[in-house]
Amino acid sequence: MWRPPERVRHDARPGIWPSAAEASASRLFSAVDVGPLKLRQRTWVPAMVPWRASADGAVTPEVLDWYECFARGRPGAIVVEATGIRDVPSGPLLRVGHDRFGPGLRQLVERVRRASGGETRLFIQLIDFLAIRRRPLATRFFGQFLRISPRHRAAFGDPAAPEAEVRSWLASLTPEDAAQVLDARERESLDFGERERVTDTHLEHIRELPVRLPPLFAAAARRARAAGFDGVELHFAHAYTMASFLSRSNTRVDGYGGNLENRLRLPLEVYESVRREVGGDFTVGCRFLADECVEQGSDPRDAAHFAVRFAHAGMDFLSLSRGGKFDDARQPKVGEAAYPYTGRSGYECMPSYFSDRQGPFGRNLNSTALIRAAVRASGANTPVVAAGGIHNFAQAEAVLASGAADIVAFARQALADPDWFRKVAGGHGSQVRLCLYTNYCEALDQRHRQVTCELWDRESLDEPGITRSADGKRRLTPPRWEP
Ligand SMILES: Cc1cc2nc3c(=O)[nH]c(=O)nc-3n(C[C@H](O)[C@H](O)[C@H](O)COP(=O)(O)O)c2cc1C
Ligand code: SF4
Numbered sequence: 001m002w003r004p005p006e007r008v009r010h011d012a013r014p015g016i017w018p019s020a021a022e023a024s025a026s027r028l029f030s031a032v033d034v035g036p037l038k039l040r041q042r043t044w045v046p047a048m049v050p051w052r053a054s055a056d057g058a059v060t061p062e063v064l065d066w067y068e069c070f071a072r073g074r075p076g077a078i079v080v081e082a083t084g085i086r087d088v089p090s091g092p093l094l095r096v097g098h099d100r101f102g103p104g105l106r107q108l109v110e111r112v113r114r115a116s117g118g119e120t121r122l123f124i125q126l127i128d129f130l131a132i133r134r135r136p137l138a139t140r141f142f143g144q145f146l147r148i149s150p151r152h153r154a155a156f157g158d159p160a161a162p163e164a165e166v167r168s169w170l171a172s173l174t175p176e177d178a179a180q181v182l183d184a185r186e187r188e189s190l191d192f193g194e195r196e197r198v199t200d201t202h203l204e205h206i207r208e209l210p211v212r213l214p215p216l217f218a219a220a221a222r223r224a225r226a227a228g229f230d231g232v233e234l235h236f237a238h239a240y241t242m243a244s245f246l247s248r249s250n251t252r253v254d255g256y257g258g259n260l261e262n263r264l265r266l267p268l269e270v271y272e273s274v275r276r277e278v279g280g281d282f283t284v285g286c287r288f289l290a291d292e293c294v295e296q297g298s299d300p301r302d303a304a305h306f307a308v309r310f311a312h313a314g315m316d317f318l319s320l321s322r323g324g325k326f327d328d329a330r331q332p333k334v335g336e337a338a339y340p341y342t343g344r345s346g347y348e349c350m351p352s353y354f355s356d357r358q359g360p361f362g363r364n365l366n367s368t369a370l371i372r373a374a375v376r377a378s379g380a381n382t383p384v385v386a387a388g389g390i391h392n393f394a395q396a397e398a399v400l401a402s403g404a405a406d407i408v409a410f411a412r413q414a415l416a417d418p419d420w421f422r423k424v425a426g427g428h429g430s431q432v433r434l435c436l437y438t439n440y441c442e443a444l445d446q447r448h449r450q451v452t453c454e455l456w457d458r459e460s461l462d463e464p465g466i467t468r469s470a471d472g473k474r475r476l477t478p479p480r481w482e483p
Helices: 020-024 061-072 099-115 138-145 150-156 163-172 175-181 184-192 209-227 241-246 260-278 300-313 344-349 365-377 393-401 412-416 420-425 440-446
Strands: 032-034 037-039 043-045 077-084 121-127 231-236 283-289 318-321 384-386 407-409
Touching: 020 420, 061 077, 061 099, 099 121, 099 209, 121 209, 121 283, 138 163, 138 175, 138 184, 150 163, 150 175, 209 231, 209 241, 209 260, 231 241, 231 260, 241 260, 241 283, 260 283, 260 300, 283 300, 300 318, 300 365, 318 365, 365 384, 393 407, 412 420, 412 440
Parallel strands: 043 077, 043 407, 077 121, 121 231, 231 283, 283 318, 318 384, 384 407
Antiparallel strands: 032 037
């Protein structure tokens, strides 16, 4: 992962933990309305993919155990990991693109209800993403993947040359000479692996996204509702399809790209289609970027505009993330796919303990505050969720007191200690396992290995009944905590 060159070390601090009485009088542990729902407290576990679904995207016992351990901590809400809305193979990523996923998802809802004593609200994050290929061997790229065009034939010097001849000529070039013949996109496909973009409107399935996506999101939301979820979070963040429509890099000329209004069109159409399908009494919100954190990317002013429009369209919450783009991702090894959390924007999304002067804690708060202020100034009361490096009570309380957000999300801190919420609410804050922000978990995520936390995954490995990772070396859920 990219790290700021300054490499200033920042350690998470416990701060002063509240007594049970102080916690119960706090903002953090007070209730908040999220559309038609009430959260019992303003705490939120945002989506985290743990790579535990079956190879065809179904809920497994390991998925159930993972969410049970968060539910036992009884946060205000949990958002289930990014879940694919299409019925297409996508590895062990959870899916909701067909009715056959319903029974597994229903079990997940029931497990969370039971484990949280009915106190935690459960949302599911709905995602669409475009195709990305692994970085190819140069021989395969020139021999098979590259689409030979008149430009390549002209460079070869014979406009009528047979394709095979052009391919073997290209494969024989030095990388420098080949780079002269290829255009920017072809060079990227060779160096990083081919990646589709929402601007590839010469491809029918990309051109048709504005027609295809609204019903796909709506059907996924209908299934989520039928499975018993309390709401859905539309994934409009990071490197995926909907974020790419919102991005300043979206130059589509069919009314779905270019200026702010056109970039917003599909996200709003997706929302409206979902709302029509599930009705007004089901929570629908979205997660999007306060800042893309890439050159010429959307900034917090763009995000404030989006937020106001989402709020007035009727969204029930606005959850803000940051960065996580392909644009600045590190070059993958041959045979691996580019990963959107390896560049500077990836660092901004999940900042780690070696940082710049500003540090990894609350890096998204200024932008979040600006966006929330714009929403409030527009007359909308939609709750805003803040995330990024929040780990102690005082910090979370300050986020709410300052008006930066209405709800505080804890991702890695909840992974380090899913009982954070129950411990702090009950006056047992001194027993919290504080996240180290080393991104051990994120490295597992990057390799699509079952995500665990270094603070507990080797503890009591001989405990009866625990499930271990595929390599047998790590436990998949933390030891249980009881007050
Ligand atoms: C293992 C892992 C998986 C993640 N998966 C998702 C995801 O599916 N969807 C999403 O919007 N964010 C995802 N994130 C980002 C987190 O939700 C969160 O925004 C980020 O980690 C910053 O918050 P934190 O500092 O509290 O960890 C993931 C983060 C981690 C560590
Ligand atoms: S592995 Fe655990 S301690 Fe390390 S960053 Fe992830 S959650 Fe925090």
